[in-house]
Amino acid sequence: MLSAESIKRIDYEITKYPADQRRAAVMSALRIVQTERGWLSKESISEVAAYLRMPDIAAMEVATFYNMYDLAPAGKYKITICTNISCMLRDSDAIVLHLQTRLGVGFNQVTADGKFCLKEGECMGACGGAPLMMVNNHTMHEFLTTEKVDVVLEALK
Amino acid sequence: MVQIEIDGKLLEVEYGSTIIDAADKIGIAIPRFCYHKKLSVAANCRMCLVQVEKIAKPLPACATPVAEGMKIFTRSKQAVEAQKSVMEFLLINHPLDCPICDQGGECDLQDIAVAYGASGSRYTEEKRVVLNKNIGPLISTDMTRCIQCTRCVRFLKEVGGVQELGLVGRGEHAEITAYVDKSVNSELSGNIIDLCPVGALTSKPFRYSARGWELTRRPSIAPHDGLGSHIEVHVKDNKVMRVLPREKESINECWLSDRDRYSYEGLNSSDRLKVPMIKHNGAWVETDWKTALEFAAGQIKDITKQHGGAALGVLVSPNSTMEEGYLIKELAHGLGCDNVDYRLRQTDFRLDGKRAGTPWMGCNIQEIETLDRILLIGSNLRNEHPLLAQRFRKAVNNGAELSIVSPLDNNPLMDIAHKVIVRPNDMVNVLGQILKAMSKLQRLSLCLPPSLELLLSNIKVRDNTQAMAESLAGLGGEVDLVAPKVGIFLGNMALSDPRFTEMYSLAEAIGGICGAKGGILPAAANSTGMHLMGVMPSPLGMHARAMLEVPRRAYLLLNIEPELDCQHAALAKAAMAQAECVVALTAYKSAALENADVLLPIAPFSETSGTFMSMEGRVQSFAAVTKPLGKCRPAWKVLRVLANTLGLKGFEFDSSEQVKDKIFNGEKPSAVVWRSMNNNLKELVEIEVNVKQDGLQRIGEVPQYESDPIVRRSAPLQKTKYNTQPMARMRAEQIVALGLVEGDTVLARQDKGSAVLQVKLDNHVAMGCVRVTASHAGSVGLGDLMGDITIEKYEQQAVVRA
Amino acid sequence: MTTRVAKAKDVKVKAPVMSDLKGQTLLCLRTMKEKNPASLATYEKLGGYVQLKRIVAEKVKAIDIINQVKVSNLRGRGGAGFPTGLKWSFMPRYFDGIKYLVCNSDEGEPGTFKDRDILRYNPHQLIEGMAIAAYTLGARVGYNYIHGEIWQDYEIFENALHEARAAGYIGENLFGTNFSVDLYAVHGYGAYICGEETALIESIEGKKGQPRFKPPFPASYGVFGKPTNVNNTESFASIPWILQHGGEAFAALGVPNSGGTKLFSVSGHVEKPGNYEVKMGTPFSELLGMAGGVWKGGKLKAVIPGGPSTPVMTAEMIQNATMDYDGLSKAGSSLGAGSMIVMDETTCMVKTLKRLSYFFYEESCGQCTPCREGTGWVYRVINRIASGHGKMEDLELLTSVSSNISGRTICALGDAAATPVLSFIKHFRSEFEYYIQHGKSMVDGK
């Protein structure tokens, strides 16, 4: 069951579209549910589809198309590091290496305590602040150095 | 019209057509995978790239509209290079498994690759592998072969009415799948096999059983619903291996319902009766034709001689051919018997003798798409006429307003403008309301006959029926009021209802006011044909129901399983049990024929020639596609010999064609049909619209895969989710009102019959109704399909103690 | 459609360092010099929303506005450089029913991050530009589709919308007239392809971002099948200035064929990466200077001037070029979205191309054959070369496969994917050959 809070947020997103276009809110609805539950299970996707009165496979198409949806548990903190050209030129590899050694996981893996998950990201449209990473899809950390990464990780304890 | 030029050929095409349409018209073949004339244009495969003068890049012929003076080159260097490169891309990740692929020999990819592909591959990297999906008992998947053309996705969404498959993931990882572990449930699902241009989707029952080129392809007509779809039967070693649609735009277009596609598996069932059998001291004994026929004739002759022709009841399947129907009717008459009927699932015969002609659907199949307002009465359309439903869907997608009056709120997978879901009995009142509301509308201001006026005087029109009336009258919409495009149709549930007469008469009156076309949607392949030939009792005879209510001494059955094919299962069973003699012409051994005395093995449609007449009055003959199995004989021959053995005259037919000529008296069938089809009533029937009746009513739908003896034996169809044990399905409030909970075991009683059932929650059922499906061993103890029923908690202990 | 008036949250955006603004001509980022750049008060103080109010209240004719935009020589800032005034004139004037406006803030092409600064530093100018466009084109509803990863900026923009609504700049019956417009923010969630306008429209409709085949173009069949005008963020944000100062003034800022100022996103090997808003036609060297020059005093090796969908240039090629449409195309590349990626001599072009081709492989939507199959093929071959297993024929193969993708796909992503492959191999062929021969990089020896 979608929580009352989620429904409230989804209902707000629905107001952005014509009344007969509820499904347009599916991107937001999936984001809202993922933010609340940490990831999108197939049940979560069905619930969203049912709420928006669309076929569940159509919601699944959306959930599997966009990178920022997680279809498997992604730890308490999902850290997405951009490795695209602008970040690469400013040595994002060093940041990746640092994160992987510190957390002891590779890309798409979750730490044993279930706390962190590392993901490789594509360009985040913020290359001026390269290298950079994003925590849980919604918080960006720019101009990274290994020291700065440590500070961020510390705060997430 | 615009003038264009393709490969140097000048032609004129309609404004708005695409290059591919234009090229198809003059027979210039442009290769394609994703394009299909019946589906939306996706333009994703890029195989159809062609060169257009003055345009730098090649353009997809399937998506590019023509323009005046356009010069198109489909085989120029630029075009061929583009096509070749697309072919190369398609093949890099495609497995090289043609030798073991079911599509081998009939694969678009294979064919086009031969024409456009290179001999060797420049691709030396690893190939993609995609996991197969289990999407149900009808379709098997080899997803690595998929070329992501999305024809299957588009078909289910656009024609099937609901998106059941999707292309999930992105880029190279994109793959076709149903939702997680769901199967594809569309009753039209098999069409995606035909649509799939590669071997990714193939027929599960057919899988690995034959190669395309080993099959002989023979045309035939689908033998189940009233649509009369054109089929192509594929035969190997005198066995039907599969059935595909034959393109017929005005009937089935290029589609086929799953029932028509997969029922053939029933033809090869181990239940098939291959030799005549006689019951001897309670045990079945195989015998030869001569003995069997003489025995059967002897029995029938004795009884009719002794007790008169009326002692015999003749029950005929509406899925039998016209020739068979004609001969059995003549045979009965020859014996002085007037008790002949094909209307096995009808219970209300008050319209007999009052019709002006043969009832039919009242318009052409194709016309359905053009309707802009539709009223459907008592029909679960997708169950009854799975493929026809798709024409209605097209109409609705084009903007038609659909109104539904039904005891079932099943999802027709199209938008419904107005609906009233009530007990069957109350449907009459609802139709009365619509009629009353409509007669009051300003524009129509038509005077009803005083009798009707009076009748409707104490009916109260409600908002939703008012809205329906206004919709049908074309209020508020931009519709043509001079030549209205309204359709009113009555479906199987209405046809089986004890108050069919009222429903029909009111529908006719409503249609009369708003200028609607329409009529009934005859259930079976030859319902209309049987009516045309009068395979029905004269006023002196007994109709199908009476023959069971007042049991006969002898029965002659054509192609039926009495308790599964008749309106009242319990009565049918009892009637057969008490009869002195039951002669059954049947293609199958059946538990339902345990009470028979002689079983005469007849050929199903695939092994005989004959004629069906469809719901739109189309007379369609077909030939046998295989030789009869074992000692089976075409029923028309059996009837001829039986008549001869009985010493009857006028049966000297050497072919089914001769029988057909006789039926139509040498006239052109279409002329006869044109004259005979008429939905009007000769006189107004007395109807009562305010009958209040409070008990529970049964909705005894026949599930589509139980509709006749052949489909009942198709294993793959029986494995689909439509094949469910009959249960007492009720809406939540109804279950509570009866003091029950879901899962309870209950005893359902109808007059003379009962069945033990489980309670199942089904909010699609109207209040006051219990939905117990028919034509199934689990409900053969029950009575009327549509009729009163009681439900009580079943106390097993009490029974055990007693 | 209901309009929710939410209370504006107190979002504070820090102003950037002032010294970085030297040499810039701030139009789209004109609030940058202020303390609290994103707030409504700041924008109003600088004359914001005056144009919208004037136009709506005085019922200025749409054709006059379009003419100003045409005169301004504003070319679409999303990358294709299509003249905005001309695009606006394609919108059907008379149409029964709702028309839509879409702002494309989905920048996801590597090296592009200019629209983000408009969203977070000057959202109201964008809102005003969109509202003026809606008025001009008769659009009742507008959506701004914002790249998923810049979530904080999405919130800033949504907040600005609430402020503008509360202040009566968007909503029903603006300024007492019968003109109404609703603007909404919608977000992407990680798909580069949604920057392509028809994929973006699909995404707004709640579908996968798969581009549509054109024709029909959005102007006749866009959001929910209705006429729709799509422009880039920077294009819309330029509108208020154009209407305030006149189209000619805007055109005069730039050079022929490229009117006004342009935001350049400078990233990679420079001292001060970031956005620089300069006049069209600014010499490359000047722009590089503003960004602090090549970092660590290094030597310039190559520049991708407009994002990876524009051909890479060697240092020699770009040295004397000016930053505008004609200037860059004369020099052998194009302006694109103005995303200048700078590479110094330590850059291995093989590995760089590998990363870019991985990007296109990863981001192909998978809809049409050449792109779906071709991007994977190209990436695998380059990856093989980069892991030391290349063959000389691979270079011809890469060129051939890339050319076979280009121009044969539904949208321009296919062309974009082919461009780096073709240009990298063309301009740095010897580096690729070295790599194939030695199994390691000529640059870093690894």
Ligand SMILES: Cc1cc2nc3c(=O)[nH]c(=O)nc-3n(C[C@H](O)[C@H](O)[C@H](O)COP(=O)(O)O)c2cc1C
């Ligand atoms: C693969 C691809 C990605 C694109 N990404 C963007 C983008 O991120 N932002 C953008 O404004 N335009 C992008 N475009 C261009 C848009 O399709 C469209 O041309 C543009 O938004 C129109 O606005 P303009 O005329 O103001 O430039 C992209 C095009 C393609 C083919």
Ligand code: SF4
């Ligand atoms: S399964 Fe067949 S029909 Fe469906 S997308 Fe793949 S190739 Fe096309």
Ligand code: FES
């Ligand atoms: S048939 Fe035209 S793109 Fe597929």
